Amino acid sequence: ETALDNIQKAKLIKIAIPTDFPPYGFVGIDLKPQGLDIDMANYIATKMGVKVELMPVTSANRIAYLQTKKADLVISTLGKNPEREKVIDFTSAYSPFFQAIYGAKTLSVKSMNDLAGKTVAVTRGAIEDQELTKVAPAGAELKRFEDNNATVSAYVSGQTQLLATGASVAGVMMQKNPQLNAEYKLLLKDSPNFIGVGKGEDALRTKVNAIIAEAKKSGDIDKMAQKWLGRPAGQLPE
Amino acid sequence: MAIELDFVAVLTEWPLLLKGVAWTIGLTAVSAVLGVLLGIGCAWVRTQGPRWSRPGVAAYVELIRNTPFIVQLFFIFFGLPALGVRLSPEWSSVIAMVINLGAYSAEIVRAGIQTTPAGQIEAAMSLALSRMQTFVHVVLPPALQRVWPALVSQIIIVMLGSAVCGQISTEELSFAANLIQSRNFRAFEAFIVATAIYLLLSIATRATLNWFGQRFLFGGRRG
C-alpha cells in the first residue's frame, strides 16, 4: 500500500512542520503554528481534498518522522542534498531559502577563514550544519544545538559570537533584538526548500509535484512568499 | 515494515562516540565529587550550621528537587546571560549537575547524619573534640556509609540526566548519538548503541563507587 492510498482512504494527510523557524513555522500567542510552511501544508491538503494533521518537528528528528511513516510529508525548510536523497525523496521546490552567518557589527568576519577562533551556533542536523561542517576552518568552534529555538536562544543570550541560520529567521531575530547590533556576514548556501516524501513513495511525490506546478502557474506560490517573506518566490528548481 | 538495522554505520563513527563517553564520564566524575561535597556542606548547615543560614539552604534544596533538571540547565545556559552571567555549555552542564546533585545529596546525607546515635556525639565531645572535628571524624564517615547506596543511585541518576546536556551543545554521549544520526539518519541504531553504553556506564559506575566507598571512605572494610 502506498502512502497516497492511505491518505485517500483515511481522508487525512499527516504533515511534519516546524515551530521553531519564523516565518516558515512558529507559534502565535495561542501557541498554534503559523507561517509559510503551515500555509503550504494546508494548501496541499486542500488541493488533495483531505484533512490535514500538522505535526511539529525539529530539525533533528524530522527525517525520522518520514522514515517511520509518522508523517506523510515533511514541509519544514528542508533543503536537498545527496546524503538526504539516499534516505528520502524530494518533490520540487516550493519556497526560496538561503542560509547565512550573522554576527555583531563590531565583529570582523569577511570570509570563512575569519571564523577561526570564533564560536558559531548552528542547529544540529540542519543543512547549515552540514554546510558549515564542510567549509568551516579548523579553528572555528561549532556549537550544535537540539533545535532552532535553542540555536537562536544561544546566540541571543550571548552564548556564541555568531549564528548560522536561515535568512528569514535571522531577520526576525535582528528586528526583535536591535541591541545585539547583528548583521549579515556570509552566505552559507542558497538552498530552496523542498517537500520530503518517504523513500519510494512515487505516487505521492508525483501528486504533490503536480500541485506545486499548478500553484506556481496560478501564482499561489508567489502569493505565499509575498505574504510571509515580503517578496515573490522567484525561480525555483524542479 | 522492514527497516534493516545497520549498526556498522553508527559504530564506524566510534571516535565521536568515544568522545561522548569521555565527556559523560568527565561530567559525571566532576559533578559527583563537587556535588557530594556541596551536599555534605548543605547537610552540615541544615543539621548544625548557623541558624540564619538554614532557610537559605532549605530553599535551595526544595527549589532544585521540585523542578526538572532540563529546566535548571536551560535557565543557567539561556537565562543567566540576561543577568550578565555567561557560561560555556560545558560549564553550564557541570554547574547544573553539581547544583542538582548537591540538593539531592544534601537530603540523603542529612538523613544519614540524623540517624547518628546521640552517644557517638557525646563520646566525641567528652574527648574534647571540637564540633567540626566531631562532624568530620565521628559523625560523617558512618553517616556516609549508611547512605552510600542511596548516594550512588543518585549519582547514577545524575549521570543519566546528563543526556539532556546535549541539547545545549555539550558534546556528551547523547549529543554524539544525535550528531551521528543527523548525519546518516541511522537514528535507531545510534540511540540503541547510546542506550547500551549508558547501561554499561551505570553498571560500571555502581560497581566502582561501591568499591571506592568500601575501600576509601569507611575504614577499608565492610560495615
Next chain:
Amino acid sequence: MSNADSSTAAVAITGLRKSYGSNEVLKGIDLQVQPGEVIAIIGKSGSGKSTLLRCINGLETFQHGSLTVQGQPLVYDDPAAMRTLRQQVGMIFQSFNLFPHLTVGKNIQLAPGLVKRLAATETEATARRLLARVGLAEKFDAFPDQLSGGQQQRVAIARALAMSPGILLCDEITSALDPELVGEVLAVVESLAQEGMTLLMVTHEMNFARKVSDRVIFMHQGRVHEQGAPDALFSNPQTPELRQFLASIH
C-alpha cells in the same frame, strides 16, 4: 561564685540546679571531690545520677549554681574553654560509644591526634601501651564490632585515658554487659583507683562500690541525700530512703 577550697578540689560543685523544661532534676547539689578521691554515686533510677556526671563535663548545661573543675569554672559559651575542661575530664558511658568506623587503635588515637596535635607515632605508642594495660594488646587493628561487650568497654576506658585526664567519670559502665564480662571491666577500674586517679562512678555494683570507693554518695530525688565512707554508709544507713534503697538491691 567560688569557694574556699574549690581551688584545690578536683571538682567543686555548689548549689547546682538543673531542669529539663519545668522538671527540676537536680535540686541543689553541693559536692567537693579531692584529687585522687574515688567516689561511688548510687541511687534509684531517675534520681539524677547521670545528669550530675553529665553536668561535670559539660554535656548538659545547668541553670543555677557553680561548678569548677581543677579550679576552673565552667563557661558554656566558650567552646575553647569547654575543650580545655574536657581534656581534664574523661567520661565512659554505659553503651561504650566506640566509633564503629575506626579500628580500636584509631579510636584511641583520634582525640590525642586532633586535640593535642600529637604526632601519629606518639599517639600510636600511647594507644598500644594503654591497650596492653587493659589487657587487649592484640586487638589494636580489630574493629569494635569484632569485640565482646567487656572488651569494648575496656577499649572505651583506654580511649578516655589516652587524653590523660585528671578526672574520670564512669556512668554505669557495666550495666550493659553480660554478667560474666563485668569482672574484667571492674578490674581495670579498680587498678585505676589504686593508682590514684580521681574517679566519680555511678554504679549499681554495691560490692564493688564498697571495696573500691573512698566515699559513697546516695542521691535521691535530685539531691545528695546521704553520703559517707562506704562501710559506714552501707552498714549503718541514716535515712529511711537509703535503707529502703539498699533493701531493694540486696
Next chain:
Amino acid sequence: MSNADSSTAAVAITGLRKSYGSNEVLKGIDLQVQPGEVIAIIGKSGSGKSTLLRCINGLETFQHGSLTVQGQPLVYDDPAAMRTLRQQVGMIFQSFNLFPHLTVGKNIQLAPGLVKRLAATETEATARRLLARVGLAEKFDAFPDQLSGGQQQRVAIARALAMSPGILLCDEITSALDPELVGEVLAVVESLAQEGMTLLMVTHEMNFARKVSDRVIFMHQGRVHEQGAPDALFSNPQTPELRQFLASIH
C-alpha cells in the same frame, strides 16, 4: 514410606534428615505422636528443635525421610495438599507474629474466612468465643500493639485455634515474654492439654514441661537423644548429655 501405625498417629516421622546447605541440622529423626499426646521438646540452642517443628507444618522442606500428619504424607509441590495439611496443624511462634494492621478480632477471623470460606458472622462468633476462652473477650477491637506481650501471645493461640487444628505446635512461646506474663500464657496451654489437644511444644520451662507433658523429647545435635515420661526423664536422665543439659538449666 509408610509405617504400621502411622495411619492412626497424629504425626509420624521416620528417618527425617534436613540440611541447610552442607550443614545437616536434623540427622535422622524418628517420632510418633499419638492423638491427644502432649509432647515437650527440650535441648540446647541449635540442637534443631525449631527446625523439627517447622518441618512438621511444612515451613521447611527436608531432604530425606518421611513425615505424615494424620495419615497424609507431606507433598511440598502440591499447594492444595499443603493447604489441607496446614489446616490441621496450627503453629504459634516465639515472636507472636500477629498481623499489626488488623484488629485482634480480624486477626482471628482472617484465615477461617479465607481458607474455610466461613461466613463473617460465623467467624466472628468463633473469634469472640476463643478470645473469651483465652481471657481477652474485651480486646476484640484492639490492635496488637495495644496489648502486652502475654496478651498478644494469647491472641496468637486463639488465632491458631480458630482453624480448629488437630495438632498445635508451640515454639518457645513464652521466651519473648517478661517473667510476670509467662504464667498467663502457660495457663492457656495447660488448659488445651487437659482438653486433649495434640501438642508439640519446644520449651525451656522445665517445670511446666514436667507438669503438663505426657512425654519429653530431648534433642541433641540433630537427633532425638533421649525421651520418656517427664518424671522418669528429669529425675533419672540416662545419657551424660541430658544430665549436663539439665544441670546447666537448674
Next chain:
Amino acid sequence: MVEFSLWDIVSNLLLAARWTLVLSLIAFVGGGLVGLALLVVRTTPNRSLQQAVALYVQLFQGTPLLMQLFLAYFGMAMLGVETSAWTAAAVALTLYSSAFLTEIWHGCVKSIGKGQWEAAQSLALNFGEQLRYVIFPQAARIAVAPTVGFLVQVVKGTALASVIGFVELTKAGTMITNATFKPFVVYSCVAVLYFLICYPISLYARSLEGKFHVQR
C-alpha cells in the same frame, strides 16, 4: 510577528501545564499498575522470575529516560508498531516509573518481617492471600510516603517528553522563548510552575512520612 505579554507567556504555560499533569497521571497510573504486577512476580519464590524483574529494573533505571522515550516513539514504529506520541510517552513513562516503583515497593515488602509470612503460611493462606491480606497492607503503609515522593520525579520526568513532540510545559517554554527572545523570563516562569506543581506533593510526602514515624 507577534508580541507576547507576560500574561500571554504565563497563560500559555499554564495551558501547557495541563499536558504535564495528564502525562504525569498516565505515567503514574501505568507505572503503578505495571509496578504492582512486577512486584508480585518479584515476590514469588521463583528465582528466574525474580531475576527477570531485577534485570528489567536495572535496564530502565540504568538508561536515560530521554533515550527510552526516543526509542519508544521511533523504535516501535521501526518494528512496525504504529505509535502516536501519546502511546510512546505512555509506554516509556510507564516502563520508567514501573521500574522505580517496583524497586521502592520491593524494599517495603522486604522490610516486613519473615515472621509475618510464616504466620500467614501456617494459617494455611495461599501465596496470593498472603500477599493480599497480610504483606501488602503492611507494606503499603510504609510505601505511601516514598511513592508520593516519587510522583515528583514523574512530574519532572515528563519534561523530557518534549523530545517526541509533546508541547508540555518545557516544550511550550522553548517555543515561547523562540517567539519572544526572553529566555530568562520564560524559564523562570517554567521553573516556578513546576515548583508549584511539585512542592505541594513533596510537602505531602514529607507529612506522610512524619505521620508514619509517629505511628510506629
